[in-house]
Amino acid sequence: MKETFDVAIIGAGPAGISAACTLADAGIKTIVIERGEYPGAKNVSGGVLYGHNLAEILPDYTERKCPIERNIVEMRIWYLSKEAGYSIGYRDSIFTGDRKYNAFTVGRAKFDRWFAEQAHKKGALVVPSTTVADLLRDGNGTVTGVVTSRVDGEVRARVTLLANGINSPLAAVTGYRAEPKPEQIALAVKETIELPAEVIEQRFGVSAGNGVTTEILGEMTGGMSGVAVIYTNRDTLSLSIGANLAELAKNKLKPYDMIESFKQHPMVAPLIADGQPREYIAHWLAEGGYDAMPKLYGDGYLIAGDSAMLFNALHREGNNLAMASGKMAAETIIEALNKNDCSRRGLSAYGERMAESFVIKDMKKYRRFGSFLYQHNELYTQLPRLASFAAREMLTVNGVSKKQKQKLIMKEIRSKTSLFKLLRLLWRGWRSVK
Amino acid sequence: MHIVCCVKQVPDTTQVKIDPETNTLIRAGVESICNPYDLVAVEAAVQLVERYTGRVTVISMGPPQAESALRECLSIGANEAILLSDRAFAGADTLATSYTLSQAITKINAAEPVDLIICGKQAIDGDTAQTGPGIATWMGYTQLTYVSEIIGIENGNITVRREIEGGCEVIQGRLPAMLTAELELASIRYATLPELIRALRYEVKVWGAKDINAAPEKLGLKGSPTSVREIFAPPVRGGGISFDAKEKKEQAVEDFLGALFTKEKTLMEEILIKASYAQE
Numbered sequence A: 001m002k003e004t005f006d007v008a009i010i011g012a013g014p015a016g017i018s019a020a021c022t023l024a025d026a027g028i029k030t031i032v033i034e035r036g037e038y039p040g041a042k043n044v045s046g047g048v049l050y051g052h053n054l055a056e057i058l059p060d061y062t063e064r065k066c067p068i069e070r071n072i073v074e075m076r077i078w079y080l081s082k083e084a085g086y087s088i089g090y091r092d093s094i095f096t097g098d099r100k101y102n103a104f105t106v107g108r109a110k111f112d113r114w115f116a117e118q119a120h121k122k123g124a125l126v127v128p129s130t131t132v133a134d135l136l137r138d139g140n141g142t143v144t145g146v147v148t149s150r151v152d153g154e155v156r157a158r159v160t161l162l163a164n165g166i167n168s169p170l171a172a173v174t175g176y177r178a179e180p181k182p183e184q185i186a187l188a189v190k191e192t193i194e195l196p197a198e199v200i201e202q203r204f205g206v207s208a209g210n211g212v213t214t215e216i217l218g219e220m221t222g223g224m225s226g227v228a229v230i231y232t233n234r235d236t237l238s239l240s241i242g243a244n245l246a247e248l249a250k251n252k253l254k255p256y257d258m259i260e261s262f263k264q265h266p267m268v269a270p271l272i273a274d275g276q277p278r279e280y281i282a283h284w285l286a287e288g289g290y291d292a293m294p295k296l297y298g299d300g301y302l303i304a305g306d307s308a309m310l311f312n313a314l315h316r317e318g319n320n321l322a323m324a325s326g327k328m329a330a331e332t333i334i335e336a337l338n339k340n341d342c343s344r345r346g347l348s349a350y351g352e353r354m355a356e357s358f359v360i361k362d363m364k365k366y367r368r369f370g371s372f373l374y375q376h377n378e379l380y381t382q383l384p385r386l387a388s389f390a391a392r393e394m395l396t397v398n399g400v401s402k403k404q405k406q407k408l409i410m411k412e413i414r415s416k417t418s419l420f421k422l423l424r425l426l427w428r429g430w431r432s433v434k
Numbered sequence B: 001m002h003i004v005c006c007v008k009q010v011p012d013t014t015q016v017k018i019d020p021e022t023n024t025l026i027r028a029g030v031e032s033i034c035n036p037y038d039l040v041a042v043e044a045a046v047q048l049v050e051r052y053t054g055r056v057t058v059i060s061m062g063p064p065q066a067e068s069a070l071r072e073c074l075s076i077g078a079n080e081a082i083l084l085s086d087r088a089f090a091g092a093d094t095l096a097t098s099y100t101l102s103q104a105i106t107k108i109n110a111a112e113p114v115d116l117i118i119c120g121k122q123a124i125d126g127d128t129a130q131t132g133p134g135i136a137t138w139m140g141y142t143q144l145t146y147v148s149e150i151i152g153i154e155n156g157n158i159t160v161r162r163e164i165e166g167g168c169e170v171i172q173g174r175l176p177a178m179l180t181a182e183l184e185l186a187s188i189r190y191a192t193l194p195e196l197i198r199a200l201r202y203e204v205k206v207w208g209a210k211d212i213n214a215a216p217e218k219l220g221l222k223g224s225p226t227s228v229r230e231i232f233a234p235p236v237r238g239g240g241i242s243f244d245a246k247e248k249k250e251q252a253v254e255d256f257l258g259a260l261f262t263k264e265k266t267l268m269e270e271i272l273i274k275a276s277y278a279q280e
């Protein structure tokens, strides 16, 4: 194609669109290329977004009618054995007051589309139904644009931003990022279950427009490192469960079976009773952490979001790392274009910006968390069983003295593991996130 | 040559279901697409222009979102696009729709004479196949429906092949003419990147009732004598009777003969009734 652009962005997810908005605001000629029929068509997410990060890009996102499903007022954490479980939650009225929309749920299909429309209104060109098949490079290996699957589909740009997510053949074709290893990936399946809004409000004890997130660890991943979540949307619940790809392959387990038995858990079943399944999708999560990150920039290109393996596995924050990195990439590009230096040197401020921001700080902080989960499968087998055994014994009134019950519990624990092992696990767990 | 194509945005009917309780279409969450027959019509128009030179204008009557259907047409080569959007157009049946479209074409014709109108054979959400012929009637154009091939245009005459019951016919008509397209008429191209970008940037013109000089009583619900009484899914047809001849052959034959002749309403009767329907 004859026309050239200042910036070509691959992927209209949160990372790509955040960058596009920031660039368009600065009057930079930007094209975003998205393989989906429309932005969001190919995206799945349990769907929690954070108001703070969105406001950094669109301060007036509520006036722009951001398609918010529910404002999150309570976060719950569950630890489940097969037929029992612990639950703790934190609810705060500040989340309906001053800090409303601290976190909220969105449907990605709707949100991404809306987000891309805002970029379009600011002047960025968003081209859907078009796949980037390769990068254009000059003789020195500098990236000079992208090659799309359409006729006359080469797009020249001074800078290219790779914001194409985790699951993109482009990584293998171009080698900008090593193909993720199976143990660096979680395969998550998500099922959306439709229920009337009032029923959701009743079951979760929230008023109209508000909602709850539940993050779950335990036996439901069949001994594999992984988590499940339940998020409330306006008139659906998102159930998602994911496990490490390497372990799934090793155990020959199907994620589908995992979600089916999860749905029958006594703490889950009543929440989804009488609901109608609406969609079912599988997706990858970038769980490799800090050590799996590729080089974030090079001559003529930068990488942001999932494509750069930016994902916080403990807090399930992918969207906001994507948005923050997209914005920082854009800010760097603006400077580089002004200085007329889009080489690796000219773009190096991206690395510095990222290192100073919460993005890399968090990635570093949780660097060992993924491998901690991966190496301690007792977290999903023995421990939830023991924890449930203890609670069950203590809470059953059957004439046995509490002292006696304590003895029984300790005996059970010692027979399955040792106090030393438990302490070591605690210590390692703490160290992996400290 | 100037060709006008009329297109409609429709719900993707492969996804539409009927609510068994209220008997209405469940449209929630269903994507809108450009009616596939209409895209074929546009492709055929673009091919004609490539063959004989000229321009293609696409028009659509619909809500503001219908713009995306027009953009799809632009991306495969249409030159201009106009959206007819006005509250006064809402609730139109095929009579009011064809009136509205023909008023718009009359206006287009005044600025740049129209030689040919191409519509899709039918819209997949209504299947009436009346809008194209309606336009031809309002405009007084030659009417050529169910066209599967445009053989050529010469001396103000167009020759086409059209599908008819049990075969096809090749006929000629005088321009200006209105064609309705079968799917075989053309296979839709994959837009090139520059064309797609042009379509995304194009500013679609929007015309309301005033712009097309329309008589208010002929528009929308007011101008529509048709009303829908009921929508329902046809009852699911049960499977036929079967006789297991693998295990007990004789028993199966006996049962079959029994069903054929000795029941209240015999199988024989049913077969005869069906056969006579088929003949009609």
Ligand SMILES: Cc1cc2nc3c(=O)[nH]c(=O)nc-3n(C[C@H](O)[C@H](O)[C@H](O)COP(=O)(O)OP(=O)(O)OC[C@H]3O[C@@H](n4cnc5c(N)ncnc54)[C@H](O)[C@@H]3O)c2cc1C
Pocket: A010, A011, A012, A013, A014, A015, A016, A033, A034, A035, A036, A039, A040, A042, A043, A044, A045, A046, A047, A048, A049, A130, A131, A132, A133, A163, A164, A165, A166, A167, A168, A169, A170, A188, A189, A190, A240, A283, A284, A285, A304, A305, A306, A307, A310, A311, A316, A317, A318, A319, A320, A322
């Ligand atoms: C089940 C599930 C639940 C999740 N829940 C949460 C959550 O609650 N909160 C949270 O913060 N994060 C969550 N995440 C993670 C979050 O979805 C991702 O971190 C986030 O989407 C990353 O954004 P991105 O823009 O980098 O990539 P993506 O959102 O993946 O966007 C990449 C885009 O690029 C397009 N693309 C890819 N390749 C090409 C190509 N070659 N040409 C053109 N286009 C291309 C894709 O179609 C896609 O639209 C979840 C993920 C999953 C799978």
